[in-house]
Amino acid sequence: MNFHDPASTAAQAEPVSALTQDRTPLIRFENVTKTFGSFTAISDLNLNIREREFFSLLGPSGCGKTTMMRLLAGFEEVTSGRILLDGQDLTGIPANRRPVNMMFQSYALFPHMSVAKNIGFGLKQERWKKSDIQDRVDEMLALVQLEDFADRKPHQLSGGQMQRVALARSLAKKPKVLLLDEPLGALDKKLREETQFQLMDVQDRLGLTFIIVTHDQDEAMTVSSRIAVMKAGKLLQTDTPARIYEHPASSYVADFIGNVNLINVELAGMDGELALARWDGGTRLAIRPQPEDVLTPGARKTLVLRPEKIHVTKDQPAEAPNVNRVEGTVEEISYTGSASTFLVRLDGGQLIRAQEANRLLTSRREVDWNDRVWLSWRAGACVLVDA
Amino acid sequence: MSTSGPRRLLILLPYLWLGLFFLVPFLIVIKIALSDSVTASPPYAPTFSLDEGLAGLRAAFAALDFENFVWLAEDGIYLKAYLNSVKVAAIATLLTLMIGYPVAYAMAKAPQDWRKTLLLLVILPFWTSFLIRIYAWIGILKNEGFLNLTLMKLGLIDQPLAIMHTEIAVYIGIVYSYLPFMILPLYASLERIDGRLLEAAEDLGCSAFAAFRQITLPLSLPGVVAGCFLVFIPAIGEFVIPDLLGGSGTLMIGKTLWLEFFSNRDWGVAAAVAIVLLTILIVPIVLFQRHQQKHQEELG
Ligand SMILES: Nc1ncnc2c1ncn2[C@@H]1O[C@H](COP(=O)(O)OP(=O)(O)OP(=O)(O)O)[C@@H](O)[C@H]1O
Ligand SMILES: [Mg+2]
Numbered sequence: 001m002n003f004h005d006p007a008s009t010a011a012q013a014e015p016v017s018a019l020t021q022d023r024t025p026l027i028r029f030e031n032v033t034k035t036f037g038s039f040t041a042i043s044d045l046n047l048n049i050r051e052r053e054f055f056s057l058l059g060p061s062g063c064g065k066t067t068m069m070r071l072l073a074g075f076e077e078v079t080s081g082r083i084l085l086d087g088q089d090l091t092g093i094p095a096n097r098r099p100v101n102m103m104f105q106s107y108a109l110f111p112h113m114s115v116a117k118n119i120g121f122g123l124k125q126e127r128w129k130k131s132d133i134q135d136r137v138d139e140m141l142a143l144v145q146l147e148d149f150a151d152r153k154p155h156q157l158s159g160g161q162m163q164r165v166a167l168a169r170s171l172a173k174k175p176k177v178l179l180l181d182e183p184l185g186a187l188d189k190k191l192r193e194e195t196q197f198q199l200m201d202v203q204d205r206l207g208l209t210f211i212i213v214t215h216d217q218d219e220a221m222t223v224s225s226r227i228a229v230m231k232a233g234k235l236l237q238t239d240t241p242a243r244i245y246e247h248p249a250s251s252y253v254a255d256f257i258g259n260v261n262l263i264n265v266e267l268a269g270m271d272g273e274l275a276l277a278r279w280d281g282g283t284r285l286a287i288r289p290q291p292e293d294v295l296t297p298g299a300r301k302t303l304v305l306r307p308e309k310i311h312v313t314k315d316q317p318a319e320a321p322n323v324n325r326v327e328g329t330v331e332e333i334s335y336t337g338s339a340s341t342f343l344v345r346l347d348g349g350q351l352i353r354a355q356e357a358n359r360l361l362t363s364r365r366e367v368d369w370n371d372r373v374w375l376s377w378r379a380g381a382c383v384l385v386d387a
Numbered sequence: 388m389s390t391s392g393p394r395r396l397l398i399l400l401p402y403l404w405l406g407l408f409f410l411v412p413f414l415i416v417i418k419i420a421l422s423d424s425v426t427a428s429p430p431y432a433p434t435f436s437l438d439e440g441l442a443g444l445r446a447a448f449a450a451l452d453f454e455n456f457v458w459l460a461e462d463g464i465y466l467k468a469y470l471n472s473v474k475v476a477a478i479a480t481l482l483t484l485m486i487g488y489p490v491a492y493a494m495a496k497a498p499q500d501w502r503k504t505l506l507l508l509v510i511l512p513f514w515t516s517f518l519i520r521i522y523a524w525i526g527i528l529k530n531e532g533f534l535n536l537t538l539m540k541l542g543l544i545d546q547p548l549a550i551m552h553t554e555i556a557v558y559i560g561i562v563y564s565y566l567p568f569m570i571l572p573l574y575a576s577l578e579r580i581d582g583r584l585l586e587a588a589e590d591l592g593c594s595a596f597a598a599f600r601q602i603t604l605p606l607s608l609p610g611v612v613a614g615c616f617l618v619f620i621p622a623i624g625e626f627v628i629p630d631l632l633g634g635s636g637t638l639m640i641g642k643t644l645w646l647e648f649f650s651n652r653d654w655g656v657a658a659a660v661a662i663v664l665l666t667i668l669i670v671p672i673v674l675f676q677r678h679q680q681k682h683q684e685e686l687g
Contacts, residue, residue: 073590074590075586075589075590094589095586095589095590096589096590096591096592096593096594097592100590101590101591102586102587102590104583104586104587106581106583108581108583108584108586108587110584110587110588110602111584111606112605112606121588121591121601122591122592125591125592125593125597126592169591170590173591173592
């Protein structure tokens with residue numbers, strides 16, 4: 001595979017979001033590089049995060065997400081470049097004087113302190129009055145619904161409860177920026193979803209800026225105002241969840257987020273508003289191009305086609321200029337409750353993944369293993385990225 | 388759950404061991420403590436024998452009394468020796484803690500691949516006989532010893548420091564000998580502390596010192612308690628160190644016991660001294676056990 005140059009896509013992707021457009025950035029990474037010995041963990045990275053954003057860092061293991069958080073929190077110093085918070089250069093400011101709090105992946109609760117003491121710890125360091133600490137701790141306990149657990153020790157809590165204590169502790173000082181490093185990793189799916197909404201609610205109510213690291217893309221999609229996709233210390237794309245999903249800047253981003261069919265095509269020319277492309281020299285495909293697409297005939301591109309955009313039918317769909325149709329045989333059907341995913345082997349040998357919502361009971365499903373089926377999708381349902 | 392024959396035997400084994408090598412000797416010591424001293428062999432009376440049948444045994448039991456314990460209570464020297472032992476052991480424990488804590492802390496903070504070596508260095512002295520190491524201290528501490536010669540050569544002192552045969556020498560000996568028993572549990576508890584806890588504390592506004600005081604110190608407390616007991620308990624009854632390094636002025640119960648036993652050949656009083664010492668030690672030992680158990684429960 002051949003990837004986009006990350007620097008150029010990051011620059012191009014930056015000013016898109018209407019939601020966050022005209023706010024001045026709260027956090028600025030300016031040409032930040034971080035090396036450990038000879039290893040470059042973060043490489044010449046530029047990033048703006050605006051106030052009240054819920055910003056997600058997404059990327060494969062070891063790409064530098066935690067390192068970025070630790071740089072921001074003050075546990076690591078940048079090797080070159082600088083990080084600005086509210087216009088102030090953070091270089092040289094120790095972690096305990098940054099208005100940034102971090103919720104650790106492992107929770108890092110103090111095992112010898114009660115839940116209330118844990119939550120009030122940061123306030124005690126600032127020499128708050130006892131009664132004020134008590135009030136804020138109560139407020140935080142109510143927020144995470146742990147009022148009855150104030151006197152418990154961490155080892156007497158369940159994983160989900162510990163996680164909520166950690167959240168309450170990191171929120172107690174109402175920091176300008178809250179860093180959450182895989183905060184929900186240890187929770188089961190249901191509790192996870194519940195907590196995601198809790199997080200969003202808290203962020204909204206307190207008007208804070210959240211930066212979250214997650215391995216779970218559904219989570220990132222759900223909670224974020226913007227997502228940054230990282231790879232090997234660089235940002236590949238920074239965008240709203242919808243743009244990241246539907247208009248990935250590269251096949252890498254497309255592949256990283258959700259399921260996708262990546263189809264190598266060669267541009268053939270234009271047909272009115274539609275671009276025509278040849279797939280493996282054979283099938284002609286119609287694609288509705290994006291305004292920023294550069295369409296040179298003969299150029300090799302990758303077509304990004306999400307499975308749920310593809311219709312699976314037994315009958316041949318009616319011909320239309322903006323509908324693409326291909327025929328193949330069903331090799332595999334996987335059932336996930338709300339939808340079924342079909343793996344279809346085309347006559348040309350390619351494997352395409354298509355997903356249909358289960359509108360009927362499975363027992364009444366028309367399509368079965370080894371059936372001949374037609375796959376069809378509209379020209380506007382797919383995008384082109386550089387091959 | 389029922390215990391099968393062989394398994395029950397296995398469980399019985401430690402009890403058998405304890406009974407044979409602790410309980411029986413202990414009962415003998417109690418019996419001697421309740422006997423009277425005589426110039427004979429063995430140097431106490433009465434002795435139990437079955438020669439005179441049941442009546443003889445009954446007579447022997449009747450001859451047992453608490454005379455030796457009364458003697459201990461009446462003669463102030465024993466109380467003084469006990470109190471002094473507790474004092475010396477307590478001060479030595481405190482000194483050991485003050486030296487051991489920074490050492491253990493530095494070891495726990497050392498780079499991962501150094502720690503094993505450092506640990507080895509701590510227990511390295513055990514490879515030499517305890518007695519030889521104490522004799523070596525005589526060579527260092529005596530008036531014309533290594534320490535005094537060096538200091539005089541350097542011109543720091545004109546007169547040799549009289550350390551040998553003082554309580555200071557005893558403290559040096561105990562602290563030196565028992566330091567590993569302090570360092571090892573301290574190191575174990577310090578090393579276990581998750582570094583992210585300190586980062587979290589710092590993140591919440593702690594200075595490095597405040598984080599040490601509020602996080603590291605309380606979390607290392609189990610190690611402190613364990614280390615203190617491991618030093619204090621054997622130090623109370625210590626005999627070799629006060630005998631070799633201390634002077635006649637250093638009154639410690641271990642030495643008193645030895646004198647009663649070997650110089651005075653008063654086994655009865657010596658046994659009584661030993662029993663009282665044991666009762667004194669039972670309190671910290673039970674406390675220690677309780678603490679360990681509580682700590683285990685908290686971890687599990
Ligand atoms: N203190 C360090 N010394 C040397 N290398 C480090 C150090 N910290 C991180 N790295 C390296 O930097 C890279 C990025 O690490 P980082 O922890 O930021 O990854 P990550 O994106 O958070 O991964 P994961 O999703 O697995 O948590 C990794 O290759 C890691 O090995
Ligand atoms: Mg990480």
